[in-house]
Amino acid sequence: MEKAIKDILVNGALKVNGSLWVEGNGKRFFGPGPVELLELIQETGSINQAAKKMKMSYKKAWELISNLNHMAGSPLVITSTGGDNGGGSAISEEARQLIAYHREMRVRFSKFLEEETQRLK
Amino acid sequence: MEKAIKDILVNGALKVNGSLWVEGNGKRFFGPGPVELLELIQETGSINQAAKKMKMSYKKAWELISNLNHMAGSPLVITSTGGDNGGGSAISEEARQLIAYHREMRVRFSKFLEEETQRLK
DNA sequence: GATCGTTATATCCGACAAGATATAACGTGA
DNA sequence: TCACGTTATATCTTGTCGGATATAACGATC
Numbered sequence: 001m002e003k004a005i006k007d008i009l010v011n012g013a014l015k016v017n018g019s020l021w022v023e024g025n026g027k028r029f030f031g032p033g034p035v036e037l038l039e040l041i042q043e044t045g046s047i048n049q050a051a052k053k054m055k056m057s058y059k060k061a062w063e064l065i066s067n068l069n070h071m072a073g074s075p076l077v078i079t080s081t082g083g084d085n086g087g088g089s090a091i092s093e094e095a096r097q098l099i100a101y102h103r104e105m106r107v108r109f110s111k112f113l114e115e116e117t118q119r120l121k
Numbered sequence: 122m123e124k125a126i127k128d129i130l131v132n133g134a135l136k137v138n139g140s141l142w143v144e145g146n147g148k149r150f151f152g153p154g155p156v157e158l159l160e161l162i163q164e165t166g167s168i169n170q171a172a173k174k175m176k177m178s179y180k181k182a183w184e185l186i187s188n189l190n191h192m193a194g195s196p197l198v199i200t201s202t203g204g205d206n207g208g209g210s211a212i213s214e215e216a217r218q219l220i221a222y223h224r225e226m227r228v229r230f231s232k233f234l235e236e237e238t239q240r241l242k
Numbered sequence: 243g244a245t246c247g248t249t250a251t252a253t254c255c256g257a258c259a260a261g262a263t264a265t266a267a268c269g270t271g272a
Numbered sequence: 273t274c275a276c277g278t279t280a281t282a283t284c285t286t287g288t289c290g291g292a293t294a295t296a297a298c299g300a301t302c
Contacts, residue, residue, distance in 0.1 A: 014150075016226070018230075021137070023138045028138075033295080048179075053270080055137040082246095082298030087298070105137070136281095167277090168279070207276055
């Protein structure tokens with residue numbers, strides 16, 4: 001009898017997993033990392049705090065946002081320096097749409113992965 | 122009117138893309154790289170030549186295979202040193218099954234990505 | 243104008259990854 | 273016994289990425 005895929009691996013707990021992102025012109029544009037960061041910026045109102053919550057360096061967060069803003073037609077993160085509380089950041093309507101879309105997409109992806117995992121058994 | 126996602130990006134050519142792999146105990150076990158390598162080993166009968174065709178160093182290929190063989194219950198690549206043509210490698214029946222499975226999975230995944238890309242528009 | 247916390251940016255440094263190189267072991271066939 | 277092409281493995285170097293650090297600019301509030 002033919003072996004099931006799951007019997008090929010030593011230890012059980014076999015699972016299909018993956019990653020999903022949006023590309024523009026073949027370059028990765030919007031993946032799980034940015035989504036989380038944007039969500040946290042929305043929540044905290046600050047790139048700094050958002051980065052800290054993700055345990056990401058400010059530098060990396062800033063570069064990421066800079067890329068996003070450059071690739072997108074209109075900025076996804078709107079920043080202001082100085083002022084009331086030293087400044088802060090907010091996300092644009094476009095960013096909210098992207099987040100919402102990505103979230104829905106992930107739900108469908110989870111289902112897909114679930115189904116694929118079932119097939120292994 | 123609400124902007125379509127595709128209008129958020131500067132340049133068109135928007136696309137959903139992703140990557141898929143099999144995990145054992147949370148550790149990545151079998152992704153696109155290994156699949157291609159195994160296929161080339163099957164084709165060429167040699168780790169060396171397979172690695173060259175992928176423009177991968179022999180070292181990396183060997184480490185990859187070593188991992189695979191350790192994670193799997195039975196070796197996926199069977200090697201022999203010395204002899205007729207200096208030695209060579211072949212892939213096991215289990216490896217062939219994994220490849221076949223992964224290929225089918227990728228077909229379904231492509232379809233999924235296609236559908237998701239449609240939704241952007 | 244001093245203070246504050248943030249954005250914005252440059253520079254330096256260390257760790258890790260990846261490649262390059264070297265070499266041993268192997269077994270068949272000439 | 274030697275040559276050959278491959279597997280197997282260790283070691284060294286190099287390049288890249290990320291983190292750490294430093295500092296300027298900013299503008300509301302006091």
